[in-house]
Amino acid sequence: MQKIKPFDHLVLILGSLFLCLPVVLALMSSTHGAVDIHSNGLYLTPGTEGWETYKKVLTHRGGFTGDVTGLLMLGNSLVMGLGFAVGKIVLSMMAAYALVYFRFRFATILFWMIFFTLLLPLEVRIMPSYQVMADLHLLNTYTGLILPLLASATGTFFFRQFFRSVPDELLEAARIDGAGPVKFFLDVLVPLSRTMMAAIFIIMFIYGWNQYLWPLLMTTDESFYTLMRGIKSILQVWVGSQIPDYNEAFALAVLAMIPPVAVVVIFQRMFIKGLTESDK
Amino acid sequence: MANLSLKGVGKTYGGAQQAAVTGIDLDIADGEFIVLVGPSGCGKSSLLRMIAGLETISTGEVAIGGRVVNRLDPAERDIAMVFQNYALYPHMSVRDNMAYGLKNRRTPKAEIAQRVEEAARMLELGPYLDRKPRALSGGQRQRVAMGRAIVRQPAAFLFDEPLSNLDARLRVTMRMEIRRLQKRLGTTSVYVTHDQLEAMTLADRLVVLNGGRIEQIGAPLEVYRRPASTFVASFIGAPAMSLVDAQIENGQLLLERYLLAHVGNAPGPVTLGLRAEELRIGPAGIPMRVEHVEELGAQRIVHGMIGAQRLSVADGSGAPLSETVLVSVDPARLNLFDTATGRRSELRLTAAQAPLPV
Structure with a gap:
């Protein structure tokens, strides 16, 4: 270990300041009025209108229909994030289980096909995906929002690698102990994968939470608005001499940050464990 | 408790030209301790895994207690296996590890608890029942693996090099413990090892394997004193x-x-x-x-x-x-x-056996 010098601290402090400043700016600015922000720029000090702003953002009925509150958008985003994370974990675990433990033809080819889809981002297949969902009448539903994006090459790959590192004798011991494929999966593999699941959960939750393009396409009904769209729509009201509600946009942004941060904080220890060691 | 019988058992792995195991005929009496011994790659593990049902049987027939088990799942064969790397479920406590097989067989809870307690007492695992395998030493883990086999009260124990991961001292004590347990329970056992000393000390009968074939079957001393081939002669006994x-x-x-x-x-x-x-x-x-x-x-x-x-x-x-x-x-x-075949031939000493200077 190298001895830590003051310069190292300086670098760290500057680095964290650099990373934290935008968050602090957003938080502080959200407590000022829109007019103040418009005329004076961003604030580094707390203002006085924070309470009202957040209350308004959460409960004010906006949008064309006048039904969309911040709370609703927060809920929608949560559904997206949780649905993504849970769905992706379940699906990719099962896919990886099949790939690793069942001897079927073309398993390797199938795996590489799944793996290659990693190279194709959502944007490439967004039109066909939309078409399929439209044909299935799944536009403007949570199912349509979540289902098409559930297949996860990343998740499948991670779980495949993990399952391959589980010693074969464990499977054999379970077979002798009378555990069938389903029992082995549920009783042995799932508990062993806990840390892996936590790691994937964080990644996928944030991925789902941050989705913008897909909800934009899939939903026209305002009751399915997510936070990301909410922020955008606040800033879009640039009509005539109207000043956008910067404070509200900032407040929403701050709110949008809380759940991912919470997820990371809660799962952090398991996350690190999952990426570095396995519980074997 | 049962006898085991192998008839012409052979194994050819997919794609392989040569059979890994060929024509194994072996009758194992009830309560007998059989050790399969041979160098790595001699097919001893394949043979054991065929008995266990973890490997398909290419040719021949395996019967446990008079019932042909060729097509049965490992769980239906009424056997228990102890693995070299213990193969304990890492997320389960010692108690759950031992109880898992019984739970899957829908054994009544009270009976599970009683059997686990008994096995724990026998193996001196009592204080560790609620620990995870991770918190145990190698020897203790191996004992848990044996406990998992014992609680099942199977027709036969199968041991796949169970002591190879332990240090030399522990190996000797565990060896005695296994022998003592097996004697006490009287369960038919098949034990695979590459260590000839382990084989000699544990076995009722030794089966020396080479290149997928049986070289010799016999009591340890018989094999030691009268090896059937140069291979057995050089493999059994130290120094060779x-x-x-x-x-x-x-x-x-x-x-x-x-x-x-x-x-x-x-x-x-x-x-x-x-x-x-x-x-x-x-x-x-x-x-x-x-x-x-x-x-x-x-x-x-x-x-x-x-x-x-x-x-x-x-x-x-x-x-x-x-x-x-x-x-x-x-x-x-x-x-x-x-010299040509390496097989034993009997030495016929002639009567003119004056005490030679030799």
Whole structure:
């Protein structure tokens, strides 16, 4: 270990300041009025209108229909994030289980096909995906929002690698102990994968939470608005001499940050464990 | 509790030209402790895994307790297996590890608890029942693995090199413990190892395997004293039996022109097997050039050469050795092998057995 010098601290402090400043700016600015922000720029000090702003953002009925509150958008985003994370974990675990433990033809080819889809981002297949969902009448539903994006090459790959590192004798011991494929999966593999699941959960939750393009396409009904769209729509009201509600946009942004941060904080220890060691 | 019978069992792995195991015939009596021993790649593990049902049986028939199990799942064969790396479920406590197999068989809860307690007492695992395998030492883990087998009360125990991951000291104590347990439970056991010492000390009967075939089946001492082939001779026993080239001419068994015995066997080249402890260093005999000496405490192993033949002699005298020592052997203790096939052939000593100077 190298001895830590003051310069190292300086670098760290500057680095964290650099990373934290935008968050602090957003938080502080959200407590000022829109007019103040418009005329004076961003604030580094707390203002006085924070309470009202957040209350308004959460409960004010906006949008064309006048039904969309911040709370609703927060809920929608949560559904997206949780649905993504849970769905992706379940699906990719099962896919990886099949790939690793069942001897079927073309398993390797199938795996590489799944793996290659990693190279194709959502944007490439967004039109066909939309078409399929439209044909299935799944536009403007949570199912349509979540289902098409559930297949996860990343998740499948991670779980495949993990399952391959589980010693074969464990499977054999379970077979002798009378555990069938389903029992082995549920009783042995799932508990062993806990840390892996936590790691994937964080990644996928944030991925789902941050989705913008897909909800934009899939939903026209305002009751399915997510936070990301909410922020955008606040800033879009640039009509005539109207000043956008910067404070509200900032407040929403701050709110949008809380759940991912919470997820990371809660799962952090398991996350690190999952990426570095396995519980074997 | 049951007898096991293998009839012409063979295994050919997909894509492989040669069979890994061929034509194994073996009858194992109820309560017998059988050790399969051989070098790596001899097919001993494949054979065990075929009995367990973890490997399909290519040819032949395996019966446990008179029931042919070729097509049965491992769980239906009524066997329990102990693995080299223990294969404990890492996320379950010791108690759950032992109970898992019983739970899957829908054994009543009270009975599970009782059997686990009993096994834990037998294996002195009581204080560790609620620990995770991670928090146990290697020896304790191995005991848990054995506990998992015991609670099932199966027809047969299968051991797949269970002691290989332990250090030498622990191996010796665990060896005795396994033997003691097996005697006490009287469960038919098949044990695979590459360690000939383990094989000798544990087995009721040894099965020496080489290249997927049985070289010899027999009680440990029988195998040790009368190896059926040069392979068995060199594999069983430490130090290994010295195998030397000898000649039979005119009814005389000659080693490097020194007369060893008068024999009635056909003349020609033969291979002689000599156990280190049956060779004596003494005032008379064949001169051997000493190459190096291994001190073992109770005795020492003297390695040397007679002409171009390498020989090991066990010597317990502790007397100082000169560069050349005189070595003698009781002719009745000689092992004779056919040089071409390596199979044992009986030495026929002739009556004209004047006490030779050898």
